[in-house]
Amino acid sequence: MTEKIQLPPARYEYGGDEFVFVELDQAMSLEANFAGMAVTNALREEAIDGVVDICPSNASYMVQVDPDRLDPRELVEELRRLESTVGTLPDDYVLKTRVVDVPVLFNDPWTHETLMRFRDRHQDPDATDLEYAARINGFDSVQGVIDAMTSAPWIVTMLGFVPGLPFCYQLVPRDRQIQVPKYVRPRTDTPERTFGFGGAFAVVYPVRGAGGYQMFGMAPAPVFDLSQSLPDFADDISFPNANDVLRYRAIDMAEFEATRAEVENGTFRYRIREVEFEPAGLLADPDAVNRELLEVLYR
Amino acid sequence: MSELLVRAGGLYTTVQDTGRFGYYHMGMPPSGAMDVYSAVVANMLVGNPDGAGVLEGTYVGPTLEFTDDRVVAVTGADVPVTVNDEPVEPWTAIRVGSGDVLSFAMIRAGCRAYVAVSGGIDVPVYLGSRSTYTLTGIGGHQGRKLVDDETLPLGSGDGSARPGAVVPEELRPELAGPAELRTVIGLCSYRLTEDALASFLGTDWKVTKDADRVGYRLRGGKLDFTDREQPFGAGSDPANVVDLGYPVGSIQVPGGDEPIVLLNDAVTGGGYATIGTVISVDRDRIAQTKTGDAVRFTSVDLDTALAARRDRRERIERVRREITR
Amino acid sequence: MTTIKAQMPGVFYRRPAPEKPAYVDDGDKISEGQTIALIEVMKTFNEVKAGESGTVAEFLVEDGDEVDVGQDIVRLGEV
Numbered sequence: 001m002t003e004k005i006q007l008p009p010a011r012y013e014y015g016g017d018e019f020v021f022v023e024l025d026q027a028m029s030l031e032a033n034f035a036g037m038a039v040t041n042a043l044r045e046e047a048i049d050g051v052v053d054i055c056p057s058n059a060s061y062m063v064q065v066d067p068d069r070l071d072p073r074e075l076v077e078e079l080r081r082l083e084s085t086v087g088t089l090p091d092d093y094v095l096k097t098r099v100v101d102v103p104v105l106f107n108d109p110w111t112h113e114t115l116m117r118f119r120d121r122h123q124d125p126d127a128t129d130l131e132y133a134a135r136i137n138g139f140d141s142v143q144g145v146i147d148a149m150t151s152a153p154w155i156v157t158m159l160g161f162v163p164g165l166p167f168c169y170q171l172v173p174r175d176r177q178i179q180v181p182k183y184v185r186p187r188t189d190t191p192e193r194t195f196g197f198g199g200a201f202a203v204v205y206p207v208r209g210a211g212g213y214q215m216f217g218m219a220p221a222p223v224f225d226l227s228q229s230l231p232d233f234a235d236d237i238s239f240p241n242a243n244d245v246l247r248y249r250a251i252d253m254a255e256f257e258a259t260r261a262e263v264e265n266g267t268f269r270y271r272i273r274e275v276e277f278e279p280a281g282l283l284a285d286p287d288a289v290n291r292e293l294l295e296v297l298y299r
Numbered sequence: 300m301s302e303l304l305v306r307a308g309g310l311y312t313t314v315q316d317t318g319r320f321g322y323y324h325m326g327m328p329p330s331g332a333m334d335v336y337s338a339v340v341a342n343m344l345v346g347n348p349d350g351a352g353v354l355e356g357t358y359v360g361p362t363l364e365f366t367d368d369r370v371v372a373v374t375g376a377d378v379p380v381t382v383n384d385e386p387v388e389p390w391t392a393i394r395v396g397s398g399d400v401l402s403f404a405m406i407r408a409g410c411r412a413y414v415a416v417s418g419g420i421d422v423p424v425y426l427g428s429r430s431t432y433t434l435t436g437i438g439g440h441q442g443r444k445l446v447d448d449e450t451l452p453l454g455s456g457d458g459s460a461r462p463g464a465v466v467p468e469e470l471r472p473e474l475a476g477p478a479e480l481r482t483v484i485g486l487c488s489y490r491l492t493e494d495a496l497a498s499f500l501g502t503d504w505k506v507t508k509d510a511d512r513v514g515y516r517l518r519g520g521k522l523d524f525t526d527r528e529q530p531f532g533a534g535s536d537p538a539n540v541v542d543l544g545y546p547v548g549s550i551q552v553p554g555g556d557e558p559i560v561l562l563n564d565a566v567t568g569g570g571y572a573t574i575g576t577v578i579s580v581d582r583d584r585i586a587q588t589k590t591g592d593a594v595r596f597t598s599v600d601l602d603t604a605l606a607a608r609r610d611r612r613e614r615i616e617r618v619r620r621e622i623t624r
Numbered sequence: 625m626t627t628i629k630a631q632m633p634g635v636f637y638r639r640p641a642p643e644k645p646a647y648v649d650d651g652d653k654i655s656e657g658q659t660i661a662l663i664e665v666m667k668t669f670n671e672v673k674a675g676e677s678g679t680v681a682e683f684l685v686e687d688g689d690e691v692d693v694g695q696d697i698v699r700l701g702e703v
Binding site: 013014015016017018019021023025026027028029052053055057058059060061062064067068071072073158159160161162163164165167174179181182199200201207226237238242 | 541
Binding site for chain 3: 310311357358359405406407508509510511589590591
């Protein structure tokens with residue numbers, strides 16, 4: 001079993017008078033993300049007047065305040081208190097979230113067409129993005145890296161870059177994380193719903209636009225819907241939330257087209273299950289907890 | 300007819316209010332008037348609630364024709380304003396009627412002019428705000444800047460406007476440069492060397508041509524990062540950190556040479572080290588600096604930032620007393 | 625002296641694209657509303673139009689120069 005990462009003391013910083021920024025670690029780890037999640041979830045439940053928004057991030061988090069109603073210094077005191085209780089992730093700390101099936105067509109024709117147009121901006125112009133990722137991560141084949149990305153689920157650590165874009169970190173120890181650099185120079189185009197990868201993070205691009213992440217495939221279902229026409233978007237324009245556990249599942253073209261048809265006629269719904277798990281347990285035995293999470297999802 | 304005719308859209312005119320809040324966590328910035336003080340005071344002059352929809356014009360203002368009796372006020376940048384080609388006073392509630400045309404000449408100082416009309420610019424409220432966020436095309440008037448020859452819906456005023464009301468000179472913002480931007484240094488400022496941080500605060504930075512509602516890119520110096528082995532997940536560039544949230548007003552230095560101050564329409568997070576945050580009150584000030592102008596950053600603590608905010612509130616309340624007297 | 629002034633700050637360009645010829649040259653006759661240059665600001669290129677008819681006597685700024693709002697960019701001569 002890999003050794004548990006010890007977090008340094010959290011750093012509390014004022015982002016001017018309207019934001020408090022808390023850095024849990026300079027390095028990315030599940031430990032740092034879980035600690036931030038525990039504190040931000042607890043803060044959300046307290047529903048403190050003057051907290052405008054709570055923004056979890058990868059190894060940090062940020063709270064937006066209305067300083068006319070809440071002194072940022074008082075907020076920091078409360079955050080320190082939460083850090084010393086739930087932020088240490090006691091063994092019995094339970095995270096309530098949801099686990100979601102997210103289908104992805106890897107090696108799809110659309111991102112393939114796009115990546116071929118931008119080969120001159122890539123580290124390895126003679127390979128596809130997936131071939132490159134497989135090679136530099138020590139896999140014998142593209143299938144090997146796809147299997148690694150789809151076998152264990154991911155946690156949404158942060159939304160941003162553009163509205164609704166989920167950053168996802170795989171629920172596996174650091175030595176099993178897949179890592180790829182961003183493009184040498186960013187592309188001017190990325191298709192909507194591209195499954196991308198940069199650093200140790202997987203993303204689904206909510207909308208078409210510029211991008212620097214490697215392009216591995218395409219999701220048939222949206223993560224962002226300004227028209228809020230699909231049932232999963234009834235309450236929010238963005239589907240994923242921080243803390244969501246997403247299982248990226250490789251699908252074939254037939255399922256891709258069938259799912260697209262459901263999206264088009266407005267009937268598509270994500271497969272979602274409510275779930276509880278202990279972050280401390282996951283850190284101790286990720287494979288066992290991941291098996292349970294997938295078991296709940298496909299039960 | 301309760302509408303306003305846009306004869307000319309100007310360079311970049313959008314509908315804004317005091318912003319859209321509660322969506323930062325999903326990556327949506329607040330948008331809203333860049334110079335909040337001027338927008339709120341414009342609303343006050345025409346008897347609107349502080350957060351009513353106003354027009355924010357940039358550099359070249361719009362040309363507007365009224366279709367019924369209204370009270371209008373122009374605040375913000377120093378720019379000659381006319382009604383039917385006759386000069387009118389800025390920071391003043393002006394009575395207009397059907398067929399009257401409000402136009403702008405060339406800006407003398409500042410960058411953004413605000414136009415409030417009694418009843419407010421009554422575009423649909425989207426996610427709690429009338430503010431335009433053009434990058435995603437939401438809010439405001441069809442999610443975009445105004446174009447020539449179109450109409451905007453106006454709400455109905457409550458009759459509380461007081462034509463002739465004037466904001467006294469001393470309650471109008473200072474527009475002469477260089478702009479002093481009070482900044483709470485911190486966040487990831489540890490990434491800069493001590494010399495670089497001193498140089499950041501000691502430099503007169505020049506606003507580049509790309510400065511817009513997303514952010515202000517500045518030029519004028521070079522800032523060095525401390526050497527370190529990059530942490531896991533941070534990326535290889537010394538300016539990179541593990542992706543994190545960016546406060547509105549925060550400053551980053553992607554290449555070490557061009558600091559960027561992130562503003563109302565900016566990305567909410569990313570992988571560049573942030574080194575401090577311009578205090579909320581001084582976002583009004585940077586909003587009134589234009590391409591080519593100089594800005595400098597002064598380091599302040601949170602107390603100063605909060606005091607400045609209280610001071611702005613008091614100024615707003617003084618304006619309210621002055622114009623309802 | 626009659627001049628055309630920059631209505632906005634930014635970077636001044638005399639041609640629509642680097643490989644294209646200049647909109648107008650010294651000595652050219654121009655008519656009101658004619659595009660004579662571009663100013664790049666806020667990530668967009670904005671056409672500079674002549675406010676009145678005349679002859680281009682002289683460009684007062686170079687291609688690629690930064691201009692400020694209100695700055696004279698062209699001196700006009702008699703038609």
